[in-house]
Amino acid sequence: MGDHHHGPAKGLSRWLFTTNHKDIGTMYLWFSFAMFILGGFFAMVIRAELFQPGMQLVEPAFFNQMTTLHGLVMVFGAIMPSFVGLANWLIPMMIGAPDMALPRMNNWSFWILPPTFLLLASTLFMEGGAPAFGWTFYAPLSTTYAPPSVTFFIFSVHVLGLSSIMGSINIIATVMNMRAPGMTYMKMPLFVWTWLITAFLLVAVMPVLAGAVTMMLMDIHFGTSFFSAAGGGDPVLFQHVFWFFGHPEVYIIILPAFGVVSQIIPAFSRKPLFGYDSMVYATASIAFLSFIVWAHHMYTVGMPVAGELFFMYATMLIAVPTGVKVFNWVTTMWRGALTFETPMLFCIGFLVLFTIGGFTGLMLSIAPSDFQYHDSYFVVAHFHYVMVAGAVFSMSAAVYYWLPKWCGKMYNEAMGKTHFWISFIGFNLTFFPQHFVGLAGMPRRIPDYALQFADFNMMSSIGAFIYGASQILFLYNVIATIVAGKPVSDDKVWEGAEGLEWTVPTPAPYHTFETPPRIDPDHVHS
Amino acid sequence: MSFEAKRLWKLALGPVLILMSAAVVGAEVNQVNMSQGATEVGRDIYNLHMLILGICTVIGIGVFGVMFYSIIYHRKSKGVTPATFHESTKVEIAWTVVPFLILISMAVPATSTLLDIYDYEDAEMDIMITGYQWKWKYEYLNENGENVSFFSNLRTPQSEIYNTEDKGQHYLLEVDEPVVIPVDTKVRLLVTANDVIHSWWVPELAVKKDAIPGFINEAWTRASETGIYRGQCAELCGKDHGFMPIVVNVVSRDEYNDWLGAKQAEAAEIKALMAQTFTMDELMERGEAVYQRACLACHGAKGEGGLGKAIAGSPLATGELGAHLDVGINGVPGTAMQAFGGQMNDVDMAAVITYQRNAFGNNMGDMVQPIDVFNYKKG
Numbered sequence: 001m002g003d004h005h006h007g008p009a010k011g012l013s014r015w016l017f018t019t020n021h022k023d024i025g026t027m028y029l030w031f032s033f034a035m036f037i038l039g040g041f042f043a044m045v046i047r048a049e050l051f052q053p054g055m056q057l058v059e060p061a062f063f064n065q066m067t068t069l070h071g072l073v074m075v076f077g078a079i080m081p082s083f084v085g086l087a088n089w090l091i092p093m094m095i096g097a098p099d100m101a102l103p104r105m106n107n108w109s110f111w112i113l114p115p116t117f118l119l120l121a122s123t124l125f126m127e128g129g130a131p132a133f134g135w136t137f138y139a140p141l142s143t144t145y146a147p148p149s150v151t152f153f154i155f156s157v158h159v160l161g162l163s164s165i166m167g168s169i170n171i172i173a174t175v176m177n178m179r180a181p182g183m184t185y186m187k188m189p190l191f192v193w194t195w196l197i198t199a200f201l202l203v204a205v206m207p208v209l210a211g212a213v214t215m216m217l218m219d220i221h222f223g224t225s226f227f228s229a230a231g232g233g234d235p236v237l238f239q240h241v242f243w244f245f246g247h248p249e250v251y252i253i254i255l256p257a258f259g260v261v262s263q264i265i266p267a268f269s270r271k272p273l274f275g276y277d278s279m280v281y282a283t284a285s286i287a288f289l290s291f292i293v294w295a296h297h298m299y300t301v302g303m304p305v306a307g308e309l310f311f312m313y314a315t316m317l318i319a320v321p322t323g324v325k326v327f328n329w330v331t332t333m334w335r336g337a338l339t340f341e342t343p344m345l346f347c348i349g350f351l352v353l354f355t356i357g358g359f360t361g362l363m364l365s366i367a368p369s370d371f372q373y374h375d376s377y378f379v380v381a382h383f384h385y386v387m388v389a390g391a392v393f394s395m396s397a398a399v400y401y402w403l404p405k406w407c408g409k410m411y412n413e414a415m416g417k418t419h420f421w422i423s424f425i426g427f428n429l430t431f432f433p434q435h436f437v438g439l440a441g442m443p444r445r446i447p448d449y450a451l452q453f454a455d456f457n458m459m460s461s462i463g464a465f466i467y468g469a470s471q472i473l474f475l476y477n478v479i480a481t482i483v484a485g486k487p488v489s490d491d492k493v494w495e496g497a498e499g500l501e502w503t504v505p506t507p508a509p510y511h512t513f514e515t516p517p518r519i520d521p522d523h524v525h526s
Numbered sequence: 527m528s529f530e531a532k533r534l535w536k537l538a539l540g541p542v543l544i545l546m547s548a549a550v551v552g553a554e555v556n557q558v559n560m561s562q563g564a565t566e567v568g569r570d571i572y573n574l575h576m577l578i579l580g581i582c583t584v585i586g587i588g589v590f591g592v593m594f595y596s597i598i599y600h601r602k603s604k605g606v607t608p609a610t611f612h613e614s615t616k617v618e619i620a621w622t623v624v625p626f627l628i629l630i631s632m633a634v635p636a637t638s639t640l641l642d643i644y645d646y647e648d649a650e651m652d653i654m655i656t657g658y659q660w661k662w663k664y665e666y667l668n669e670n671g672e673n674v675s676f677f678s679n680l681r682t683p684q685s686e687i688y689n690t691e692d693k694g695q696h697y698l699l700e701v702d703e704p705v706v707i708p709v710d711t712k713v714r715l716l717v718t719a720n721d722v723i724h725s726w727w728v729p730e731l732a733v734k735k736d737a738i739p740g741f742i743n744e745a746w747t748r749a750s751e752t753g754i755y756r757g758q759c760a761e762l763c764g765k766d767h768g769f770m771p772i773v774v775n776v777v778s779r780d781e782y783n784d785w786l787g788a789k790q791a792e793a794a795e796i797k798a799l800m801a802q803t804f805t806m807d808e809l810m811e812r813g814e815a816v817y818q819r820a821c822l823a824c825h826g827a828k829g830e831g832g833l834g835k836a837i838a839g840s841p842l843a844t845g846e847l848g849a850h851l852d853v854g855i856n857g858v859p860g861t862a863m864q865a866f867g868g869q870m871n872d873v874d875m876a877a878v879i880t881y882q883r884n885a886f887g888n889n890m891g892d893m894v895q896p897i898d899v900f901n902y903k904k905g
Contacts, residue, residue: 053697054689061765134762140739141722141764145659229740235723236738270602272612300725300760301736302743305644309637316629323625324618330593331617335609337602348597355589359582366632368567368639369575371734372560375725375760440557441729443760446768448687450699450756452555 007510016111019103020510021088022406024110028085029399031113033475035077036392038121040468042070047430047464050457055448063447064132065124071135075253076160077117079391083256084109084167086398087195089406091171093501093508094189096180096517101173109166112159120156123149134445136246139227139238143219150220154213161206168199168206175199180500182519186280189499190273193280194259197287201248201255204291209245212238236301243294251290254386255283257394258325261347263499264401265329268344269336270496275328282321282328289318299370308367315365322358326351341494342416346397349424350389357385360435375445378438384431396423396474403478404493408507409485415477422470429463561730564751564776568732570639578632585628646744649714653705657717657724657737657759660766663869664705666786667716672793674786677869678703680769683823684833687769699756702819704773708782709752715745722764728757728772736761749776799873800896806884809893813881816874821882824862829886833862838886847883847892851902854879872899 008014008023018024045066049057058066088106092099100106123130128147131137142150175196179188188196215238218224225231227238258279266273273279295303295311303311329351338344360382364373373379396419404410433456438444442453449457492502504512562572600606654665658677665675681700685691694700707713717726719737726745727734730753735745749755757772777785804812818827824834829843837843842850854875855867866875876894883890 053693055687056689060768064762064765064767132764138723138762141762145722145764229738235740269600270608271610274611275613275618277613278618300734301738302741305640308640308644312636312640313633316633319629320622320625324622326589327621330589330596333593333596334600335606335611336596336600337606337608338597338600339602340597348593351593352590355586359586362582362632363575363578366574366578366636368571368636368643369578371643372571372575372729372732374734375727436556436558439560440554441561441727441757443727443758443768445762446758448698448768451693451695451697452557455556 017107019099019107021092021100021103021106022508022510024100024106025085025088025090026406027110028081028088031110032078032080032082032085035073035081035117036471037475038117039070039073039078040471042066042073043464044468046070047461049447050449051461052458053449053451053454058447060447061129061132064134064445065130067445068131068134068137069120069124072120072131073117074387075135075249076157077113079253079387079395080164081113082395083195083198083253083391084164086191086256086260086395086402087167087171090402090501091174091192091195092178093504093512094192094499095175095178095183096500096513096519097174097178098511098513100170101178102170105166106170109163109170112163116156116159116163119152123152126152136242137216138242139216139219139235142238143216143227146220151217154217157213158210161210164202165206168202171195171199172203180513180516180519182521186277187519189259190262190276190279190283191256191259194255194262194283197283198252198255201252201287201290205245205248205252208241209249212241212245215241236298239298239301240295243297244291246297247294248287248290250383250386251286254390255287257350257391258283260394260398260401261329261350264343264347264397265332265351267401267494267496267498268339268341268347269333270338271332271336272498273328274331274334275324278324279328282324285321286318289314289321293318296365296367296370299367300374312365312367316362318365319358319362326355326358339495341400342411342413342420343397343401345417345420346393346400349420350393350397353385353389353393353427357382357389360385373438375443376438377434377442377444380444381431381434381438384434388427388431393423396420399474399478401494402501403481404485404488405501405506405508407482407485408488409481410488410493411477411481411485415473415480419470419473419477422473423467426463426465426467426470430460430467431463433457433459433463563730563732564749564753564755565730565732565747566750567639567643567747568730570635570642571732574635574639577635581628581632646714646746649712649746651707651711652714652716653707654716654718655705655726655737657719657721657726657763657770658869659721659764660759660770661869662705662724662726662759662770662772663720666789668786668790671786672790672797674789674793676703676789678705678773680771682769696756698769699758699771699773701771701773704754704775706775706777706782706785707747707749708779709749709776711779712746712748715747717743717745723761724759724763724770725761726757726772727760728755728774730755731757731774734760749774752776752778796871796873800871800900803895803897804876804893806880806893809877809880810884812874813877813879814885816870816878817881817885820866820870820874821878829882829888837882838888840888843882843888844890847879847894848902850879850883851875851894851899855899855903867903872896872903875899 049063126149128149130149131153133142133146175192215226219226225233227233227235262273262279293311293315296315364370364382400411400416437453437456442449488506491506493506500517560572560575562569652667654667656663662678678701681702682698686693686697717735717737719739721739724737725734726737731747731749733745733747735743753776755774759767759770824832825837826832829837842853857863857865873896876896876899879894883892
C-alpha cells in the first residue's frame, strides 16, 4: 500500500465527495471569489445610486437591501471562506501533514455553504424583499419591523456559523495533532499561528452569533421579548450580544491576513521575519483584547460613563500589539534585498493602507470624538481600509504568491502588477474621500445625500467602478495562468521563499507528506 | 442647463452664498474636516480629533519614511546583500512601551472631555425628542403654560428627490418646523424612539445620541452662537432613514421666549378650537393650508396624485366618510401613506379631510368637525 498513489476521482464526484484538503481549498477559494463578485456587484449598485444626489436607479428600500447583502456576502461569503480555503491548502503543507485532521467534516463544512448563500440571495426575490436592516441587523428593525425573509436570513446565519465552527475545529485539530516531528509550536509559520488563534476566536464567538439570531427568531415567531422594551426586553441587549461576536469577528478576518503578510514580506525581502516571537504574542494579545472591547461600537447607545471609559481604554490598548506588528514588518524590509513582484506589491499596499485604517481605528476608539464619527462615512472609510486593504489585498497577495505552487504555472507578472496599481488607485479614490464626507457630517447607509457631499461621492463612485473592474483583470489572470501559464518546475518558486510548502514538487501533487518531512532542529522557524 | 453644469455653477457659487448668509452655518461644500461647531464641547472634541490625527500623522510619517527608505535603497537591483538579523529584545520593548505612553497622553484629554459630555446637571430646559419612522417629534417640557409639541418632517419635495425639479440649497436638510432653542443655554435633550432605533445627530452641536424605543437617553448642548444647524438621523431605521433631517434654530433668549409664547398660544387656541363647530368656508380655508403643508408633496397641488394616489375624483375622497377618515388617521400600512392621526391635531385633520372631499372637483358637500375626528379616534 505504501507506494500506492491514487489521483483524484474523475468528474463531478471528485468535487462532491472529495476529502482532499487541496480540492476543498480550491473549492473554498473559487466559491469565495464568486461571492466576492456577487458582493461587489451589490457594491456597484450602491455606488451607482450614490453617484449623484437624488434617487436615480433604485428605491430607498432596495438600496437598504443592497447595503445589507453587500456586507453579509462580503464578510461571510467572500472574506471568511477565502481564508479557510487558504488554510486548507496551506496548513497541512506548512506543518508537514498529509491532510486535514477531519477530512470528511472538511467536505461537509464547505458543501453547506453554497446552498446557504443561494438561500440568502433568494430572499431578494421574496415578498417584502431581502433583509434591509444592515449587516449588523439591529433589533427591533430586524425583528418587529423586518420583512418576512428575515427567517431565511436567520437560518442562513445558523448554517454559516455551523460551517465556520466545523472549519475551525478542523484547523485546531490539525495544528495540534498533525505537525511533523520537530515542528514545535514556535517553529510554525506565522500563517499557521494566526489561523490557530483565529480558529479559537471562531469557536468562541460563532455560538454567540447563533444565540443572537436565535433570540431574534424567538422574538419574531414565538412571542418572546428579548429585544422589545414593551415586553421587558432591551434593544440594546441585541447590540451587546451582536458585538460580542462582531468585534472578534473583525479580527477573525484580519488575523489570517496578518499571517499571509508575515509569510510574503520576508520572502521578497530575502531576510527572516523580524520578531517572530513577538508576532505570536502580539497576535494572541489582539485576540484576547478583541473579547473585551465590543461596546466601542456602541458609544452612543447611552452607556454609563464608567462603561464608556473601560471600553475606550481597552480599545486604545489594541494599538500596542498592532503597532508591534507593523513595526516588525517594516523592520523585516529594512536592510533586506527587496524585489517587487505582485505579491510583494499587494503586501506593501496592505501595509500602507492597513496602517492608515489602524490610525483611523485609534481615532474612533476615543469615545468623545466617536460621538462625531459614529455611524458616519468616516466609519465606512475606516473599516474598508481595514477589510478591503487588509483582507482583500492580502488575499490577492496570497493568490499570486502560492498560485504557481498550486497549479505549476506562473501568472503574467505585468498583468499582476497592473491589477495591483489599478486596485490601489481605485481603492483609494473610493474610500479616501469618504473620510472627508464623514467628518463633514454625512451619515452612513443613506440612499441620497445633501448637495455639499456631491463631489466626493462622485469621486468615490468612480473609484469603486475602477476597483471593481480591476477584479475582472484578476480573474482573467488567474484563469489564464491555470489554462496557459508558463510552466514552473522549481520546488522553490520564489528565491526568498521559506517553509515546507516550497519543499514539495511544483505543482503540488495530490498527496503531499504521506511520510512526515524531517525538520531541521536548528532552523529557527520558517 | 444640464444637471452637471448647474451643479458646477452652484459649487462655484457655494462659497459666495455662505459668505452672504453668515447666519447659516453647517457643512460647507467639499468640507474635508470635522467642524468645530457652535459649542464648547464641539470645540473640545475637534481639538481632541486634531491632536490624535496629528500624533497619527507623525507616527505615520516615521513608519512610512522607514518603509520607503527601504523600498528605495534596500532593493535587490541595487546589488545589496540582505542582512540576517531577526530579533532585538530591546527594540521590541521600546516599541511596546513608547506607544503605550503615547496612548496615555491621548487618554487624559479624552477622559476629561467625556466626563464633560456626561455632565447633565444644571440644565435650564428640557426637550423630549422622539424618533419616528421617519420624522422627529419635539416636546418642550415646560413647568408652566401649555406643553408645546410638534413633529418635524422633511420639507424637500419628492420632485427634487426624483430629479424632476432643481434641488434647493438645503436639499434633504430642511424641515417643515425646526426645533428652536435659546443661545447660551444648557438644554437637556431626552432622546427616545417610538418604533425602531434612530439616532439624533447635529454635528455643529456635537450631539449624537441613539433614540431607543422604550428607553430614554440623555444628552445636552449649549450653543454659543445663534444660527441654523442641520443634522440627520444617524442610525439605520428603515426605508426613509436618509430622509429624516434635523434642523435646530438657535436664537436669542428674547426671540426664543417670543417663539415659545406664540407656540403656547397656538396650543391653547387649538385646544379651544377642538370644541368649536366650523362653517364650510372656515374648514376649507384651514384645510387648504394643511393640505399644502402635509399632503401636497405626494398627492399634487391639484390632487392629481404623484408618489401618492390621486385625490381628485378618487373613490376614497368621494366615498364613505369613515373610510376616508381611517386612511387619514391610520395611514395605509406598507405604503408611504403615514398615519397622520398622531401628528396632526383634530382640527387640522377635520379641515383637511373636508377640504379633500370638496376641492379638486370633488363636491361631496359633507363636513367633518373636530369632534367627529375625536370620536372616530376613540372608536
